[in-house]
Amino acid sequence: MAASISLTQSFRLRDPLVAAHPFRHASPFRFGRSFPLFRNLSSRSPSASMSVQAPKKSPDVEFLDRGESGILHFVKYQGLGNDFILVDNRSSSEPKVTPEQAVKLCDRNIGVGADGVIFVLPGVSGTDYTMRIFNSDGSEPEMCGNGIRCLARFITELENLHGMQSFRIHTGAGLIVPEIQSDGKVKVDMGQPILHAPDIPTTIPANKKGSVIKAELVVDGISWNVTCVSMGNPHCVTFGTKKCEALHVDDIKLENIGPKFEHHEMFPSRTNTEFVQVISRSHLKMRVWERGAGATLACGTGACAVVVAAVLEGHTERHCIVELPGGPLEIEWREEDNHVYMTGPAEVVVYGYESWMNEHHLYKWQAKHISTSPTESLPRVDCAFPLFVLGHQKSIKLTVLIEENLAVEDGLRQLTVLRNSNPFMDYGIGGLHTILQYNIPSDGGCDHL
Numbered sequence: 001m002a003a004s005i006s007l008t009q010s011f012r013l014r015d016p017l018v019a020a021h022p023f024r025h026a027s028p029f030r031f032g033r034s035f036p037l038f039r040n041l042s043s044r045s046p047s048a049s050m051s052v053q054a055p056k057k058s059p060d061v062e063f064l065d066r067g068e069s070g071i072l073h074f075v076k077y078q079g080l081g082n083d084f085i086l087v088d089n090r091s092s093s094e095p096k097v098t099p100e101q102a103v104k105l106c107d108r109n110i111g112v113g114a115d116g117v118i119f120v121l122p123g124v125s126g127t128d129y130t131m132r133i134f135n136s137d138g139s140e141p142e143m144c145g146n147g148i149r150c151l152a153r154f155i156t157e158l159e160n161l162h163g164m165q166s167f168r169i170h171t172g173a174g175l176i177v178p179e180i181q182s183d184g185k186v187k188v189d190m191g192q193p194i195l196h197a198p199d200i201p202t203t204i205p206a207n208k209k210g211s212v213i214k215a216e217l218v219v220d221g222i223s224w225n226v227t228c229v230s231m232g233n234p235h236c237v238t239f240g241t242k243k244c245e246a247l248h249v250d251d252i253k254l255e256n257i258g259p260k261f262e263h264h265e266m267f268p269s270r271t272n273t274e275f276v277q278v279i280s281r282s283h284l285k286m287r288v289w290e291r292g293a294g295a296t297l298a299c300g301t302g303a304c305a306v307v308v309a310a311v312l313e314g315h316t317e318r319h320c321i322v323e324l325p326g327g328p329l330e331i332e333w334r335e336e337d338n339h340v341y342m343t344g345p346a347e348v349v350v351y352g353y354e355s356w357m358n359e360h361h362l363y364k365w366q367a368k369h370i371s372t373s374p375t376e377s378l379p380r381v382d383c384a385f386p387l388f389v390l391g392h393q394k395s396i397k398l399t400v401l402i403e404e405n406l407a408v409e410d411g412l413r414q415l416t417v418l419r420n421s422n423p424f425m426d427y428g429i430g431g432l433h434t435i436l437q438y439n440i441p442s443d444g445g446c447d448h449l
């Protein structure tokens with residue numbers, strides 16, 4: 001039965017005075033692989049927002065609040081289709097999610113679906129924040145290029161920061177500095193590539209300088225030419241085989257060959273593998289098989305490693321566009337400081353929460369935009385941010401945020417959630433159901449679909 005709600009607005013402005021350090025310069029030094037003891041600098045204030053809620057509900061029910069015990073709030077982001085569940089972990093130096101829970105969350109059929117879970121923790125050694133990440137198989141990599149762009153955008157949202165910002169982020173690969181640009185893209189100083197074979201690590205015989213450049217690696221009975229680069233995490237880059245020097249990456253059967261590289265005995269910590277086609281001296285096309293995540297639509301550290309390898313093998317100049325299945329990244333390996341710079345997008349996919357207590361995983365999705373159309377009497381949730389629930393879910397609660405300039409009258413309203421042509425379907429989110437119509441009862445809660 002259709003029910004109605006009365007919509008009221010509540011405003012909560014919060015303290016924005018935290019942790020913005022515009023345009024600090026990157027330091028070229030790396031911290032090394034292990035994380036030093038964490039220092040809890042502060043519990044930082046969440047962002048300002050305006051919410052529209054049923055009248056009897058506390059105005060405190062707002063998405064970015066974290067008061068509810070047993071509930072994990074998250075925001076899912078994607079950078080060129082490489083998708084991550086971002087968790088606000090600023091109040092503790094221990095990730096709120098275990099590797100086992102991360103595996104479940106990343107599952108595209110019975111979880112939220114993602115390539116990894118990323119945590120924003122307090123900074124250490126003078127950095128603003130620490131980033132940690134679990135791959136979708138629960139392993140913990142040192143660094144994630146697309147992930148750190150998402151993390152930078154997530155921080156601005158948590159801290160209510162606007163415009164150009166830069167942050168000093170401590171990672172397992174050392175200090176990394178993402179900078180949000182005026183066009184919204186994120187440019188990241190990814191530091192220096194590591195070429196010394198034992199540090200990558202790989203046991204492929206190195207050249208006199210200790211690096212592995214266009215060396216032979218036999219995988220599945222085929223001799224591949226490989227160059228090994230670490231961007232904090234290990235990468236094996238190949239442009240072709242001994243027989244066929246130039247790859248056509250669309251022909252590669254990633255699911256077959258990828259795992260054989262990943263688990264090759266020459267890579268004691270496993271490896272990410274990039275298959276690359278040279279389009280021109282400034283344009284590369286690649287596909288990636290990621291350690292701990294499999295085939296993904298993009299890999300930021302991988303794209304950086306690819307440009308380093310392409311320069312070392314003499315295929316390209318130092319400034320390239322790297323075309324990935326999810327879109328292009330701009331990569332520069334700068335001669336002056338030996339640092340690699342990566343520029344690309346990072347976008348919100350969805351806001352949600354997970355109740356660990358509920359075996360049916362109560363998810364709360366939040367639509368960001370709501371608008372009224374002159375031809376329709378009902379407010380329409382505009383799924384620019386997709387609104388969906390997972391198939392196994394028993395119940396859903398909905399909070400709607402509206403844009404500040406949108407007037408929503410008080411009074412009885414019915415909220416209709418319309419079918420959404422979900423662009424993220426392409427990214428393989430599993431178990432996705434569309435709610436055609438969803439009625440919120442007047443007490444603001446909704447226990448049954």
Ligand SMILES: N[C@@H](CCC[C@H](N)C(=O)O)C(=O)O
Pocket residue numbers: 082135140141142143144145146147233234272290291292293296298299300301302
């Ligand atoms: N997709 C990431 C890399 C994530 C970590 C990787 N799977 C590893 O284990 O090293 C990126 O954008 O860099």
